[in-house]
Amino acid sequence: MSFACVKRKDNFKTVEQFHFKLDFLILSFFITTNANPLRFLHFLTIFSLISSFHSSFSSSSSSSSSSSPSIHDLLVSRGLPKGLLPKEVKSYTLSDNGTLQVFLDEPCLTKYENRVFFNTVVTANLSYDSLIGVVGLSQEELFLWLPVKDIIVDSPKLGLILFDIAVAYKQLSLSLFEEPPHCKPQGTSMALIKLIPTIMFSLV
The missing domain is CATH 1.20.58 (Methane Monooxygenase Hydroxylase; Chain G, domain 1)
Structure with missing residues (x-):
């Protein structure tokens, strides 16, 4: 009382x-x-x-x-746009050697210039202005799903970011990544289909 x-x-x-x-x-x-x-x-x-x-x-x-900053604040502190990862990120870990692991509840699909697929776990080596050795991220090109290997802020003054999609390099405008996008959940079977090109390219 x-x-x-x-x-x-x-x-x-x-x-x-x-x-x-x-x-x-x-x-x-x-x-x-x-x-x-x-x-x-x-x-x-x-x-x-x-x-x-x-x-x-x-x-x-x-x-x-x-x-512990949010994953999007972490990206910004390393010279990367916060919109590289979706809002649906559940958690992440960052080791002393720079290995970044990002966790989502389930695979999901979003769009920048083209459609992009995020696996449940996305791994990369985080350094300033870059994500190197990306695993778990694919981008649609001409009806094919190609693995994104590296992401580098190529020309920050020009507002450009570089995507290494295994068979080519693609420059995109940083304006596409100003805000974290919403990511639409995908079923497990669809996730496996989109990961097949990633597995094939990793064996080459």
């Missing part, structure tokens, strides 16, 4: 202000009810320990969540 009243009447800007107010209310309660001082001291010690633990946990959670 006291907590509801405090929450309704006061706007606490920090956790410490709230704990101070709550401590004051507890102290007032024990004084007015003539409670045993030893019991009060024991209770207050336990309460303080719980409060300290809660504050430390909240701080560590906040710092850990803020320390």
